[in-house]
Amino acid sequence: MKKSYISSIIAIGIFGIINTELGVVGTLPQITQHFRISVSQAGLLVSLFALVIAIFGPFMTLLFSGVNRKNILAGVLAIFAISNLGSAFAPNYTVLLLFRILPAFLHPVYFSVAFTAAASSVPKDQSTKAVAKVFTGVTVGMVLGIPITSFIGNQFSLESSFLFSAVINAITCMSILSWIPSMPVKEKMSYGKQLKVLVKPQLWLNIATACLIMAALFAVYSYFAEYLGKVTNMKGTTISVMLILFGASGVYGNIQAGKLLSKSIVKTTIFYPLVLGMIYLLIFYAGTYTIPMIVIIIAWGVVFTSGLIISQTWLTSEASEAPEFANSLFVSFGNLGVSLGTTSGGWFLSQMGTHQIIWSGVLFLMLAFICIGLKIRLFDPKRDKILLVKNITSNE
CATH class of the missing domain: 1.20.1250.20 (MFS general substrate transporter like domains)
Incomplete structure (x- = not known):
């Protein structure tokens, strides 16, 4: 696969992660009804996710800084897919909250590696364009993730909205494993x-x-x-x-x-x-x-x-x-x-x-x-x- 496609695959992964983070906003009313909780409790699914990112982002990135970037990208998406799968069938709110918070620790790791991997996959003078392509995943996830997830939740079920994110993350994970070449860290x-x-x-x-x-x-x-x-x-x-x-x-x-x-x-x-x-x-x-x-x-x-x-x-x-x-x-x-x-x-x-x-x-x-x-x-x-x-x- 041409190197120009690497940024596109990584961008789809970004969309899947952003959709996991923010898509739940569109289904908060259904979550409150399904688990019989207050709106403020349901809001923790978003606020705690963001809090974990803000606090642990740099430390988690340091921890994984020597790992092959391809493995990091695929591994994080696999965790997000499992998290969404677990969220779809969570028996109670506490379990749902755990499945939401755990992948948040790896959210900044994917972002950090994604920007670096995209920039390094093209000549230096094209690096900002490659990073811009990755940011397209952020844009689409932020703007369309919520209405899409809300639509799926309303038309089908709350479980379907989580399964949608799980499928996106799983497909992108397999695409990275299949088409993106190994990206070892040459000098840790x-x-x-x-x-x-x-x-x-x-x-x-x-x-x-x-x-x-x-x-x-x-x-x-x-x-x-x-x-x-x-x-x-x-x-x-x-x-x-x-x-x-x-x-x-x-x-x-x-x-x-x-x-x-x-x-x-x-x-x-x-x-x-x-x-x-x-x-x-x-x-x-x-x-x-x-x-x-x-x-x-x-x-x-x-x-x-x-x-x-x-x-x-x-x-x-x-x-x-x-x-x-x-x-x-x-x-x-x-x-x-x-x-x-x-x-x-x-x-x-x-x-x-x-x-x-x-x-x-x-x-x-x-x-x-x-x-x-x-x-x-x-x-x-x-x-x-x-x-x-x-x-x-x-x-x-």
């Missing part, structure tokens, strides 16, 4: 050498930027349906269509972001908060009008998913000597950003109203932009001056 880095990247202050500025960009994204996106329903006055079916439109445009955004990053990581990252900020302002001032909002949603989808790969590339670019560990940091702090953004957006919504959640996202973008500026000015002043001169020249 010591734990100390990988952890050493954490002493770099510039890395922490990149981590803060990535975390804040993720927070900016989810401070608004988490309340996508709420905003369209309350502010734009769209109905449930229309909102579902908008969600699909958002996801479809997001796939295009991944591809374009990969191209831009391959030309200049710094320029792309600098301009990203500004572009997303403009989108947010358009949402705020034109969000009450249906037709303009549809156009904005298309642009929002493109820019939204671009933020995933841009923040990942910005963070890992400062720790290229330990790529898998750096990717695990992105997964962990990215999840932290999601939690931070969702919580902040919820506060703005409850205290100021649905229309005002936009300002939560804008606030995080301003903080991210400050971190980017500090990183460039403090640790790469020459590059900062070169960029400034180029921008002035191009404007003239």
Whole structure:
């Protein structure tokens, strides 16, 4: 199989894992009825999953850093398939919770290895495009995973929704074993050498930027349906269509972001908060009008998913000597950003109203932009001056 297909197979695995993580959101009402539990208890299936990722991500990646990448990818998907199979036939809520939490420990391991494996499977100048293709799996999983799982659960049964994820993970696992060549770790880095990247202050500025960009994204996106329903006055079916439109445009955004990053990581990252900020302002001032909002949603989808790969590339670019560990940091702090953004957006919504959640996202973008500026000015002043001169020249 051509190396160009490796990223596609890995991306399907990403979809299966994201669908396992977030797809359950679409079946929470059925879970509460089936196991006779409260909504808050059912919510633990999502929140504990994310908490395990955030806390244990880097440590689990370090633990498996010397294992053949092909074996890691296939092994993690096998565990996820078994987990979903167990969830489908869980006799009670406690067993279901255990089957949900256990694979969460390996979630960041797959992500970390997936990004590294995709980048290393192609020439260096095409690595960002390969990673962008993997991020397509994230986009599809995030945007379509929930409605697909919800549809299967409603049309068939709760068990069927878990079996759907199990089948996706199992098929991808077999595809990796059959078609992806062995990917041994040629030179295993010591734990100390990988952890050493954490002493770099510039890395922490990149981590803060990535975390804040993720927070900016989810401070608004988490309340996508709420905003369209309350502010734009769209109905449930229309909102579902908008969600699909958002996801479809997001796939295009991944591809374009990969191209831009391959030309200049710094320029792309600098301009990203500004572009997303403009989108947010358009949402705020034109969000009450249906037709303009549809156009904005298309642009929002493109820019939204671009933020995933841009923040990942910005963070890992400062720790290229330990790529898998750096990717695990992105997964962990990215999840932290999601939690931070969702919580902040919820506060703005409850205290100021649905229309005002936009300002939560804008606030995080301003903080991210400050971190980017500090990183460039403090640790790469020459590059900062070169960029400034180029921008002035191009404007003239």
